[in-house]
Amino acid sequence: MSSIKNILETLKINQEIARKFFEIESSILSILDFKGLFEELLSKIKEKFGVPYVWFSVIDKSEISDLIQTLTSSEILKERLNLVERNAFLSLIADNTKPILANEDLKPFYKLLPQKQKYLIRSRAVAPLTLDGEIIGSLNYADHSELRYRPNMEVELLEQLAVKVSLCLSNVMAHEQLKVLAYKDPLTGLLNRRVMDDALRREFKRAERHATGLSLIFIDLDDLKTVNDRYGHNIGDHLLKYIATHLKDMSRESDIIARVGGDEFVIILPGTSSKKAHNFMKRLQKFLKKNPLNVREISIPASLSFGIATVEDNTTKDAESLLKKADAMLYQAKKLKWARRSKNFAIEQKQEDAGQV
Template sequence: MEYGTGEGMNDLDAILERLERNEEIARKFFEVEVTILSVLNFKDLFERLLTEIREKFAIPYVWITLTEEGDLAPLIPVLFDSDVVRQRLSVVSRDTLLGLIGSSREPILVNEDLSPFYKLFPDHEKYLIRSLALAPITLNGDVVGTLNLGDASPDRYVPGMDTTLLKRLAIKVSVCLSNVVAHERVKLSSSRDEVTGLLNARAIEEILAREFQRAIRYENTLSVILMEIEDQVSHESKGNLPREVAGRVAKEMRSLVRVTDVLGTYKQGEFVVILPSTTKKKAMKLLERLSLHISENPIQVEDNSIELRLKGGIASTEDAGVIDARSLVRRASEMLARQRRGGK
C-alpha cells in the first residue's frame, strides 16, 4: 500500500517543521509575558521587556517609544536611570506617534519607505533597519507608545504576516503598564510637594546624587538651576505665595522643560531643575526662557493679576570646586544669592 510520494513527504516535513517553529515562537512569547506580569516597577518593566525580547528572538533592534504627554509624563525621567532602557527609548509627542500609526491598536509591519519612522528612533542612534514592526501600547484605552522591533532584512517584517502573538504581547504589556502606573503613583505621592505637585526636596536630592554619579561615570555635563519666584508688587517669594499661584507657576514651568529634565522644589521654597547632559550655556538659555515666560504671563487669581519675577542661579559640573551633588547645589545657591543682591 502506497502511503505517499516523496514530494508529499517533503511537504509534510515542511509543514511539521513550520508547526514546530511556530510552537517555539509561541513558547518564547509566553515566557516573555510571564516575566513581565509580576513586575510592579516602571523601570524594571521596560528593562525586562527589552532584554527578554532581544535575547529570546535574536532581534537586533528593539526599543520603546513613549508619548511625552499624559499620565506617563511624570514617570518617564525614571527610565533614564537605566542604562538598558535609556539607549532604547524614544520620547515623542502624541501627535507625532499617531500621525505615523493612526488610531488602530493593531501591530504595523513596514518594509518599504521607512524614513517617516526615523523620528521614532532613539536619539543619536543609527539603526540599519529595512523592516520594522510596531505594536501599540495603551494606557486606560489611549495609545501611549509602541514596542518597536527592527531588522536589517526586508523579509523579517512584511505587511500581511500574522501578528497575533505580537498583538497579544502588546496587550499584556499594556495591562502590566496599567498596574505599574497605579503602583508608582502611590510611591510618587510620598515624594511630592503638596502645594505644587512637583518632586519634593528629599526626592530631588536622591535624583541629583544619582545624576551626578552618572555624569561622572559617562563624562557628561550635569547642570542645575535653583530658582526663586517673587511677586513684583508685594515681593513675597515662592514660599509665601498663595497656594494657587505657586501651583500655577509649577504648571507653567513643567510646560517649558524637557521631558528628560527633573523639575522640583527645594528646601527654602525654591524651584530646582536638574538638567542631565546639559552645559552651563544651555542651562542659561533655559533660565532666560523661564524668566521671560514668567514675567510676561501674570497669574490670574479671581479678579487679580499677579505679576511675578524669576531669579535663578546656575551651577554645573564644569564649575571649579564642584566635587559632588552637594557642592553643585551649594554653588547654584551662591549664584541665586548673588541675583537676590542685584547681581553684585
C-alpha cells in the first residue's frame, strides 16, 4: 500500500513540476523583444522552482549577440548574460542539444558564468539553445546543492523548455531585426535620417530650455565615387563602415551619430561648444590621416569635409535651421577644398609642361 502511495505522491510531484514548466512556456510565447523574453524567463524560473542561479550564455560576436547588445538596456540582463567565445563554448557543448547535468568536475564550465557574478555552485545544468538549427548559447541553472542537478536525472522537461525558448528566440530575432531596420542604417549600423531628425529636434529643445549649448557636425566622405569606380562598391562599403566605426569609437555615449546619405554623416553633440566640435574633427582627421583603410592589400586614405553649426549663441531659430547652417558650412568647405585641388593641379600641369616634374 505504501508503495502505491509513494508512486501516487511521485506522480503528483511530477505533475506539479510539469505544470510549472507549462506556465513558464505559456508566459513567454507571445513576447517579441529580447529584454522581455530574458527577464520573464529568469524571474519565472526562479519564482517557480527556487533555483538560486539562472543565467544565459550566448556565443560572442554572433548575429544574435550583436543584436542583444544593441537593443537591450536591461540591468538584470547585464548581470545574467555572459558572452562566451565561440570555440570555448562549443568545446563544452560540442554538438549536444540535450541539457548537460553535472555535480562534479565543474571547473571547465566556469567560463559560462557571468563575469561580474561569483556563484558558489555544487551542481549545474546547461541547456543548449538553437537558432535556425545552429547552437547559439545556453540557458543555465545552478545550485548550492550537489543533489539538485545530477547526471542521471531525467532532462525531458529542461529540454522541452529549451526548445520552446529557442522557438521564441527565432520569433524575437525576426521582430527585433525589423525594429533595427526601422531606425538604423543597414550598412553601418548608425542611426538613419528619420531618427536623426527626431533626435535633433529633441536635443535642440533641450539645449534651448537649459541653455546648455548644442553643436552639429555635417560630414561628407570625400571621393567615395572615385573609390567605387576604381575598386568597386564593395570596397566603398568597407570605407563607409570604417568611417562609421571610428565616428562611434571617438565620440561620447551622449553623442548621436547618423548616416544621412550615401556619403554623408551627421553628429549631434549635446552640451558642446563650436570649439570642442572643431577639436573633435581635428582628432578624427588626424587619426584617419595616420590610419588609412587597409583591405585586400589595398590602402585607401579617408578624407572628410565638414561643416559645424552651434546653438550656443542663440541665433538659430530651430533644429532644421541648425542642420541647414551646418550643411551650408560643409558646402563652403568642399568648395575651398576643390579650389585648392584645382589650383594645385594647375601648378603641377604648368610644371609638367615646363619639364619641371
